[in-house]
Each structure stands twice: as structure tokens, then as C-alpha cells.
Amino acid sequence: MTRRSALAAMVLGGVGFATFGPRGAKEDPSGRVVLDYWEKWTGHEAAAMKKIVDAFNQSQDRIVVRYLTTAGIDQKTLITIAAGDPPDVVGLWAYLVPVFAESDSLIPLDELDTKGEVRVERYATGFRELMTHRDSKGQTRQWATMNTGGTLAVYYNKAHFREVGLDPEKPPRTIEEFDAAHRKLVKRDADGSLTRAGFMHIEPGWWSWIWVFQFGGGVYDAASDRSIIGAPEAVAAYEWMQSYSKELGVDATKKFRAGFGNYDSPLNAFLTGRLSMVIQGPWLANVINAHGPKDVNGKPLLDYGVMPAPVIPSLVDPRNPVGLVEGDVLVIPKGCKHPKEAMEFIAFTQRQEHVEALSLAHYKSSTLAVSSEKFLREHPNTGVRVFDAVAQSALGFRYPRTQAWTQFKDELDGMAQRMWSLEQPAKDMLATVQARTQSYLDRAEQQRNLRGRSIRGGRA
Amino acid sequence: MSTSGAQLKKDLLGWLWVSPWVIGFLAFLAAPMAMSLYYSFTDYPLLEGPVWIGAGNWKRMLTDEVFHAAILRTAWYAILFIPIATAMALVIAALLNEKVKAGGFFQAAVFIPTLVPMAGSAMIWLWMLNGEYGLINQSIHAAFGWAGIEGPNWLQNSKWAMPSILMISLWSIGQMVVVYLAALKEVPDELLEAGALDGMGPVRRFFNITLPMISPVILFNVITLMIGSLQVFAIPYVLSAATPGNDPRAMYFFTSSMYDNAFRYNQMGYASAQAWLQLLITLGLTAIMFAASKKLVHYRA
Numbered sequence: 001m002t003r004r005s006a007l008a009a010m011v012l013g014g015v016g017f018a019t020f021g022p023r024g025a026k027e028d029p030s031g032r033v034v035l036d037y038w039e040k041w042t043g044h045e046a047a048a049m050k051k052i053v054d055a056f057n058q059s060q061d062r063i064v065v066r067y068l069t070t071a072g073i074d075q076k077t078l079i080t081i082a083a084g085d086p087p088d089v090v091g092l093w094a095y096l097v098p099v100f101a102e103s104d105s106l107i108p109l110d111e112l113d114t115k116g117e118v119r120v121e122r123y124a125t126g127f128r129e130l131m132t133h134r135d136s137k138g139q140t141r142q143w144a145t146m147n148t149g150g151t152l153a154v155y156y157n158k159a160h161f162r163e164v165g166l167d168p169e170k171p172p173r174t175i176e177e178f179d180a181a182h183r184k185l186v187k188r189d190a191d192g193s194l195t196r197a198g199f200m201h202i203e204p205g206w207w208s209w210i211w212v213f214q215f216g217g218g219v220y221d222a223a224s225d226r227s228i229i230g231a232p233e234a235v236a237a238y239e240w241m242q243s244y245s246k247e248l249g250v251d252a253t254k255k256f257r258a259g260f261g262n263y264d265s266p267l268n269a270f271l272t273g274r275l276s277m278v279i280q281g282p283w284l285a286n287v288i289n290a291h292g293p294k295d296v297n298g299k300p301l302l303d304y305g306v307m308p309a310p311v312i313p314s315l316v317d318p319r320n321p322v323g324l325v326e327g328d329v330l331v332i333p334k335g336c337k338h339p340k341e342a343m344e345f346i347a348f349t350q351r352q353e354h355v356e357a358l359s360l361a362h363y364k365s366s367t368l369a370v371s372s373e374k375f376l377r378e379h380p381n382t383g384v385r386v387f388d389a390v391a392q393s394a395l396g397f398r399y400p401r402t403q404a405w406t407q408f409k410d411e412l413d414g415m416a417q418r419m420w421s422l423e424q425p426a427k428d429m430l431a432t433v434q435a436r437t438q439s440y441l442d443r444a445e446q447q448r449n450l451r452g453r454s455i456r457g458g459r460a
Numbered sequence: 461m462s463t464s465g466a467q468l469k470k471d472l473l474g475w476l477w478v479s480p481w482v483i484g485f486l487a488f489l490a491a492p493m494a495m496s497l498y499y500s501f502t503d504y505p506l507l508e509g510p511v512w513i514g515a516g517n518w519k520r521m522l523t524d525e526v527f528h529a530a531i532l533r534t535a536w537y538a539i540l541f542i543p544i545a546t547a548m549a550l551v552i553a554a555l556l557n558e559k560v561k562a563g564g565f566f567q568a569a570v571f572i573p574t575l576v577p578m579a580g581s582a583m584i585w586l587w588m589l590n591g592e593y594g595l596i597n598q599s600i601h602a603a604f605g606w607a608g609i610e611g612p613n614w615l616q617n618s619k620w621a622m623p624s625i626l627m628i629s630l631w632s633i634g635q636m637v638v639v640y641l642a643a644l645k646e647v648p649d650e651l652l653e654a655g656a657l658d659g660m661g662p663v664r665r666f667f668n669i670t671l672p673m674i675s676p677v678i679l680f681n682v683i684t685l686m687i688g689s690l691q692v693f694a695i696p697y698v699l700s701a702a703t704p705g706n707d708p709r710a711m712y713f714f715t716s717s718m719y720d721n722a723f724r725y726n727q728m729g730y731a732s733a734q735a736w737l738q739l740l741i742t743l744g745l746t747a748i749m750f751a752a753s754k755k756l757v758h759y760r761a
Contacts, residue, residue, distance in 0.1 A: 075723045082506045099726060103507040254613045258591025407725045410708065417618075417707040436525070443727075450503050450511045 032064045033341050036087035040073040040328075044286070048361030049091075049147075056348045063341045065089075077333065081105050086333035088342040091147055094130040094329045095399035101133040101143045102403055102448070107332045108141040112343035118145040118350050124388070126151065126325035126396035127367050133401060136453055144329035145350050146367035148359055150281040151390035152207060152324040153383065154310070158303040160185055160196075160276040171307035175214070175240060178277075178310035185276040186248070194256040197248060199277040201241045201420070204263055207279065208416030209409070210324050211237040213397045214311045219412065220400035225441055225456050229412070230427075230434035238419050238426035245420045253420070266291040271302065279309060285381035286363040306383025308390060315395065323390035325398055327367060365391055404444040408437045500733035505726040517733035526709070527717050527734070534714040536622065538689035541629055545685055546678065549633045553640035554666065567641070571634035578632075582698035585628045589614035615699060618710035625711065628695050636681050643677040644670065672758040679753050683746055690742055691715050714738060 039049055046069045053067045068087075070076060074096055080086040081100070092100075100106045109118055109131075120128040123146055131144045158168035164184040172178040182198030189195050201211060209219055209229075217233025220226070228234070245253065260274065261267020264287055269275040271292045278284070285304075292302040308321030315322055330349065332342045348354065352368060356375045359366045363381045365388040376384060390396055399405055415433050419426060448454055475482070500517055502510035521527060556567055573581065588595045597611030604610075614624045647670050655665045671678075696711035697719075718738070722731035 078506055078723065078726075100507065103505065105507045254616050255591055258613050258616055259593060403726065407720075410720070414707050414709045421618075421707075447503055447505055447726075450513070451508065 030061075032062055033338050035063055035065045035089060035338055035341055035345055036336075037065050037067050037089040037091075037345070038073055038077070038087045039067065039069050039091040040071070040093075041069055041091070045362055048358055051361075052349055052354050052358060055354070056345055059348065063338075063344065065345055081333050081335060084335050086336050088332065088336040088338050089345060090331050090333055092144075092329055092331055094144070094146075094327045095405055097130065097143050097329060097331070098133045098401045098405070099403050100331065100333075101135060101141070102453075104136045105334050106143045107334055107336070107339050108135070108143055109145065109332070109343065109346070110142040112332070112339060113142075113347070115347070117347040118142075122350070122369060123367050124149070124369050124391040126391045126393060126398070127327060129398055129401070130325070130327060130329065134455075136451070138453065138455070144331045145346055147328040147330050147349065148362050148364050149325070149327040149367040149391055150283070150364060151326070151387045151396065152210065152279055152281055153306050153308050153321075153386045153390060154199075154277050154279055155270060155284055155383070156277045156305050156307060157270070157273065158305050160273070161305075168303075168305055171305060172310055173308070173316050174313050175310050176313075179243075182244070182277070183247075192252075194248060194252050196273065197253070197256065197275055199244070200248070200253065200257070200275065201244060201279075202416055203257065203260065203269060203275060203278060204280070205413070205416065207324060209412040210279075210309070210397075211241060213324075214309055214315070214322055215240070216312060216315055218397070218400075219437075220402060220405075220408070220441075222401060225402070225445060227408070227434050227437040227441060229437060230430045234430055235427045238430060241416075241419055242422060242426055245422055250421050263287065264291070270304075282364040282381050282384060282387045283362060285383070289380065304382070306381075306386040308386060317395065319389070320393040320395045321386070321390050322395045322397070323393065325391055325393075325396040367391070402441065402444060403447075404437075404440040407440045411437050411440070496732040496735055499729045500736050502729045503727075504729035504732070506722075506728050507726065510729060513729070517730045518737075520730060521733060521737060526712070529709065530712050530714050530717045533622070533712065534690060534692065537625065537692055537713065538686060540622070541626055541689050542682060542685045544626070545630055545633050545636065546682060548630060549636040549640055549681070550678075552633075553637045553644055554670075556637070556641055557644045567638070570637050573632050574634040576632075578694035579698050581628060581632065582695045583702070585624070585631070585695075586615070586699060586702055589624055589627075591616060618707045621696075621707075621710040625692075625696055625699070628699075629692070636685070639677060639681060640674065643674040647673045675753075675757040676759055679749065679757050683749055686745055686749070687742055690738060690745075693719065 037053065039046065041049060050067055053065045057064050073090065074092060077086065077090050077092065077100075097106075113119065120131055120142055123131070127146050127149055131146065132140050132142050135141050154171075156168070156171055161168040161171075161181075166181055166184060172181045178199070185196065185198030186194070187196035202208065212219055212229070212234045215233045215237040217228070217231050217237065219229050219234070221228050248256075256274070257269075260269040261272070266272070268287060268291065270278045270280075270284070271288060288302050288304060289300050292300050294300055309323055311322050330346050332339050332346070336342060349358075352372065355368055356366055356372060360375065360379060363379075365371070365379075365381075365384050366375060369392075371388060376388070381387070400408065402408070411433055415429060418424070419429060423429070445454060445456055499510055501512060501514060503513050503516070504510035552570055556563060556570070560566070576584070587593070589597075591597060591611070591613035594611070594614070596614070600609065600611040612620045614620045651669050651673070652665055655669050660668065692713050693715035696713055697716060700708050700711040700716075714734070715738075718731050718734045721727040721734065
């Protein structure tokens, strides 16, 4: 081969690849609009959503949804929006809505939802705030619909309760009652090593900061855009956490925890009976059924109950339990190719039968204001009514709605481990962390100031 | 065709042949670097356009406590890892250089871990270092349990996070061993024989003949180790994410901070400034090493 023919072959190859090479189809051969829908779920959760996508694709002949499940969806969405080529629908975590909303990186659904099919009033009280946030001009808009909800409550092992003389039908409601139950449930072997703990705040450690709310406090004051993690309620909550660490022993619990397996495995500490009570979302019931002990017929043996997380006496209200309300949302990124069709697909997913089918498959409570009796009756999670009560509660709380939350939360997560290790008194550590988290909020305000949209009214 | 015309045609053809590399270099290295330099002087949250803030990001690096801690941790990692890895690789290479039975097997055994992706090796070590069920602590218990000596909670105790990461990193020094082994085989036998005739023992021969002869290779490896150490990311990132209950800041390095600022905290401008600082530190340390090498490294004529 001569140099000239080699060069010609290379050029031809390049032109051919550019012309006929692979690219994302925007229309399928039958002429239907192709919608790209990215979702973060895997396994049975992804499969459950796939059924709804398939149902939508079969329900009409104009649109076909191409469903992609992917890891790191938050970062990928960020990059595709920045690059101007996002998918049409994305399944994000609700706490990310402020990040995308404040920069107008999503299309407000109230602009597209002309029939009112996904208006916030359709959803349980606790979820409504998750779907809305201010835009770059300070106007509150609806940016998302709930896809599934996730509230938190405490799972407890009824057999353990019976074993130590606690009534499994009357679980503790106050912090004091909870402490008493925990102490009774702790077991040690002959050499004093822990073999069972009643409760450990840092297991699984995914929501290290929520205890502040059980004491009537908070971590962020949206009205003043201030960190309030150093407030007396927070000090009380973290001192409570440290009291468990002191009682169980820092080194003893570290060694004890080292033997805990992964959350989604038979070695999950609640499943193995090493922990009698654990804070979790409704999805744990699926892990219990999948990996927990079973009889010869495959029937799950773990006898569990679910109770609202304990609170100080003044917050006890059976109709308004205190708990975190979070969830997964569907959004339409700005710059997507087919916003109207995306809205049509989202509205389809929000029909009651689809919401309940997806929630059932995920073992979660429904996101809607009213659940069908059949849904509640047939739900595989025996504690679904507790999770539903948290979602409907006036005392439910959410992740702080600030752009700086990811950085703020990283700081709180790091502090929780140091707090458990008793590195400093709670009050001192919280004072340091309040200053640091405030600097993250100040930084976010500076970003807004640079773009002329301060939320502190010029007090930054 | 005139001579200059022929030369021009030859030059053009040359450029045409190297054009794929030139285009790749400009599009994927030079342009992104230039853009990141610009972004380092801006506030750039990715979802919105950059806004010029001058030296704001650079000044912020002076007061960012989390970043300072990450730099300090990275420096400690480099200070510990570079000499330990170099010494270990040299010793292993020297042993493998001896004529032993099944030498090929041992060479392969040392090299194979480098073929395991870093995320994969982090997952393997996650279990090896498990405080209760891990192979390491089980072995310590079997050997010394009678004396009350037990292994630590490697990944859940902040103090043991660094030794854990060092141990995992040292598992993958096979590539360096292979380079040293090749260099050792290049040391002329006649020099070693002359040394032996002059009464040098094996240790003295190693330090007085072998080491100077392979010193350029040592310099190369130390520089690549230094660059790798400053950029350490994958192993601590995976370990930290997969170990609930540890202090995430105990495994927080220079590149972790850069990654978080760029992709999790929406501060690409600040992350770009950090990236440039990392490049400047790397270039500075490399220059110092080259300067120091003039006296320490022996190049054969």
C-alpha cells in the first residue's frame, strides 16, 4: 500500500464513521418520537419501573421511551445539561431539586402540565415541598413529580422485645422509653464483648443528622439561610447520641460494627439479630424478605414491627409522627428534545395504579395523598401505615432545601463518626461544624450574588 | 517542482501524518487545560456560565481547612509510600534477579495484582481488612490471639485509614518491580565480578555497583510514584464509600477535594484552581528531583 492510498483510506474511514457511525436515535423506524429516560435504580427496583415504561410504550403509538438505568445519575445529568444534550426525563433524588431549579436547569412542570395531572395537591403533605423550589427569579415553581417516596421510621425485632419483657405491640414513643428499651436489649458475651445492641445511631449512618429533629430542632433555617446545627436542640440530640457510645464503649462498638455485613445482604445487622432496632426506610422490608431467615417453605421468619422514631415528650403525637420525608423525583431537564412528550410520559407514571404498583414493588408507601385500601391491605411491608403516617404528618421534615446541602451533609456525616468516637464534647464540635457549614451557605450565597439573586436581601 | 515546493509538500505531508495526534492533543489536552486555567479565575457552577472573580479561588485555597487537611494527608501518603514502595520493589526485584526455581512464577505473582483494576482491588481489600471477618485480623488472631493481641478496625478507625491505604497501594507495585528487574539484568556482570575480585561482599556490591548503575531507573520510578501519590483517588474513594461508619474525611485526599468541588459541590472554578495547584506542585517537585539527581544519578556514558 502506498502512502497516498493509506492516507485516502484513513480519510474515507473518518468521513464514513462521521456520516454513518453510531448516534443516539431521536426517532425510531416507525416514526415514533424517542424519549430518553435515565433512572438510577438497579435490580428489582429498575425492573419495576421498566414495567411502567413498557406499559406506556404499549399504550399509544406516538412515543417510545428508551429506558436507561445508570450509576452516578446526578453527575451525569449535571454534565449533560451543561453540555446542552440532556435526556428527556431523569429520575433524581429529591434533595437535588434546589441545585437544578435555582439555575433554571429544569423545565417547570407547572408550565407543561396543562391538565393538572401532576399538581402538588395530589400528593401526600410531606412530599409537596420536595417537588417545588424557587427559580432564578425567586418565584416558586413545580419542577418535579414524586416517583417513589421514602420516609424513615424504626424497625424493631419483636422476638427480641418479647425476650427481654418488652411489649412488642407497644413500642417506645419517647426518647426516655427508647433508651430503656435499648438498655434491656443489649447483650454481651462472657468476656464482655457486645453480641447485640438495642440501637446504634450510626447504623447504617445514612442519615446521621436527623436526630436533631426528634429533639424539636433543625440543621438549617431557610428563612435566614443560616446553619443552626449549634442550637441547644442539636446539642441535646448529639449528647443523646454520645450517651449510647459511652455506654456501649467506643472501641467495643467499632469492633462490633466491623462484623456487620452490607445493607443488602444476609449479613445486614438487623437481619442477623445483632441490632434489635434500626432506623430505615420502607425498602428494608424487601431486604428482610429477600435475605432474612426463612422457614422450610421459604416464609420469612423475622418478626418485625415498625414505629415512628422516638421524640421528646412534647413532640409525641400519634397522628403527626416526626420523621424524614424524602424520595425519588422525575424531572425534565432544560434543553431536552421533547419536553411535551416527556410530560405526557410523566403524567402516565403518576396515575394511581402506576404509583401504587411501583411503590408496592419497591416496598414503599404511596406518594399520593390518598392510598387505595387494597394497596395498604396487600402491601408486603407490614409497617407501611407507619411510613405513610410520616409522609402525611405535619411534623415530617425534609433535607434542607439549599444548594449547599451536599457539602453541608458531608460535614455532618464526618462529624457523626467523630461524635460517636467521643473526640470532643458535643457542644464544642457542633460550634465548629456550625461555623464551617455556615461558610458553605455563605459560599452558595456568594454564587447567587454574583448572578444577582441573593436570598438574604443584601445581608450577605 | 522547485526544491522549496518539494520541501513544502513534504512538510505538509508530515503534518498530515501527525495530524491525528495534533488534533487530539489540541482538542483533548491543550484546549481543556487552557479552559480550566480560565475557569480557575471564575465562579463556575457548571449549570450556569462562568463569572470572572479574579484570584478568588486561589485566595480561597489559603483558608479552606478541609482542603488543607486533604493536602497534608496527601503529603503524608507520598512521604510514606514513595520510600517504602521503592525499597520494597527494589528488594523484591533483587530477589527475583537471583536464579531461583520457579522464578517465572514469582515474577507473575508479583505482577498480577497490577492487572486488577484499582476499584476491584479496593473491594478485595475491603474484605481482607474487615475488622471481624477479615483475613488479616483472623490471621493476627490465630497467631497472637493467645497473647491478647488483636488486629485493629482497619477501615473504621481513622488512625488506621492511612496504613490501610498504604498496604493496598503496596500490593500493586509489581509494575515497578518488573522495571527494576529489567534494570538489574542490564548491570554488567564484569563490574560485579571486578567488585568481587576486589573483595566486595554482596551487600557492598549492591550499594556500590548495582544501585548507581540502576539509579536512572530509580529516578524514573520515584518521579512516577510521586505523581501517582499526589493524584491518589480511586482506592480511598471506593473504600470510603463502601465503609459505612468510617470518618469520610480520614480518606480524603487532594484529588478527592477536587472531584467533590467539581462534580458534587458545583464549584468547577474552584476545582480547576485546585487542579492547577496540583500541576504546579507536581512540576515543582519534579524539577527539584531532577536538580537533586545531578549528584545522585549515574548515567552511563
